Structure formats: C-alpha cells, structure tokens
Amino acid sequence: MGEVIHVGILEDNDNMRAHFCRIVEKSSTLSLAFAAETLSEAREIFNKNTCDICLVDLQLPDGNGLEFVADLQKEGETNALILTVLGDRVSVLAGLQAGAKGYLLKDTPPAQIEQAILAVMNGGNPISPQAATHLLEILNKTPENKKAEILPGTESITDREKDILTMFSRGMSYQETADILGIKINTVRDHTKSIYRKLSVHSRNEAIFEALQNGWIEMTR
Numbered sequence: 001m002g003e004v005i006h007v008g009i010l011e012d013n014d015n016m017r018a019h020f021c022r023i024v025e026k027s028s029t030l031s032l033a034f035a036a037e038t039l040s041e042a043r044e045i046f047n048k049n050t051c052d053i054c055l056v057d058l059q060l061p062d063g064n065g066l067e068f069v070a071d072l073q074k075e076g077e078t079n080a081l082i083l084t085v086l087g088d089r090v091s092v093l094a095g096l097q098a099g100a101k102g103y104l105l106k107d108t109p110p111a112q113i114e115q116a117i118l119a120v121m122n123g124g125n126p127i128s129p130q131a132a133t134h135l136l137e138i139l140n141k142t143p144e145n146k147k148a149e150i151l152p153g154t155e156s157i158t159d160r161e162k163d164i165l166t167m168f169s170r171g172m173s174y175q176e177t178a179d180i181l182g183i184k185i186n187t188v189r190d191h192t193k194s195i196y197r198k199l200s201v202h203s204r205n206e207a208i209f210e211a212l213q214n215g216w217i218e219m220t221r
Helices: 014-026 039-048 065-075 089-097 110-121 129-140 159-169 174-181 185-199 204-213
Strands: 005-010 030-036 053-056 079-084 102-105
Touching: 005 014, 005 039, 005 110, 014 030, 014 110, 030 039, 039 065, 053 065, 053 110, 065 079, 065 089, 079 089, 079 110, 089 102, 089 204, 102 110, 102 129, 159 174, 159 185, 159 204, 174 185, 185 204
Parallel strands: 005 030, 005 053, 053 079, 079 102
Antiparallel strands: none
C-alpha cells in the first residue's frame, strides 16, 4: 500500500504498549494515531481521532477489548487486529466472531506484527498458529455426513459467492480475488456484502466458518 496506515493501540500494560508503539513508529508505512490504556480512554480518543486499524488487547482494567472491537464494527471503517496473551479456544472464537480481522498472540515477532497489519489492510486475515489450531479442531469435529444447520436465507448463496468465499479462505485480498476471478473489485465488495447479509455475519472469518460448516468450500492446506 502506498498510503500511510494510521494505527491505534489499546493495551493496558505499559511495557507492551510501548513495544507496540515502537513497532509502528519504526515502520515507514505505519503512523501512530493513538495509544490508549483503557477501554474508556480508547473510546474517547477514537471519537476525536479515527484510524485505519487498531491493535486491541482483550483483558483491560475497565472491560474487555471485544467491546471496542464491537465499537469499530459499528463505525465500519476501522479494522481490528487482536493482540493478546489469551490463546484459548473461547477467546479466539469470541474475537473472530466479534469481527476482528486477525488474532495474534503478544509474543509474535515485531516484523510479523507489522506484516499482519499490512495483511489486514490488504484484505487478509492473519491468525497465529495456536488460534488457527482451535478453528481446525472445530472443523474436524464436524461429521462429514452431518453438515451444519442451514441458516435462514443461505440457500440462495450463488456459485459466484462460493467462488469468492473460496478465495477468501485461501487468504486472498479483495483485489487478488477480483484479479483471479476476472471481475472488478467493487463487484467483489458487492458480493461480500450480499454474503454477510445472507449468512447474518459481520466478518470474513465468520463467513468462511459458515461456508466450511455447510460444505460450500473446502479447507486448503
């Protein structure tokens, strides 16, 4: 991406917050929009100083980072990338279902954190290996002969929408999906909105999960 990416940080630990700030400040493509210690502080600053992506911790002194992720979903223009010490199954699924575009653990190397930020801004969904393991365990427990219950309206998913879901499951960005399928990027966005509406989901991860559960796409290695 040619434009500078403005990054917000919500992290209550002083050392970790300073660590994330250094990663952003050392980058030639990232710019620090704000660094907040609490949920209330992040909300107050964000209302006055929006950004492109926020790095969000889950455990906060005045609430849960998922509340801020929900705020960003309502705002609609800012992505959320969770950075936490919590790698358990419940936390991972809750984070992705809340609409976070990625889920990393705090011990992720600085270079990979920067790469993850860039990936999210390019339509990717970076997930730490530990988090990905939980998702695969859930998928593997779904019997082949017993697909998940079809949600209302999902019977109208089109072949083109399945193609797009397949591209997303392979980590393709909107532009990459458009190039591979030979369509315009705005067409991909329109199909994505339709998929979200039909599946009653709010993120690519949720859409991919529902598609896998219903057997519309297959997990690629």
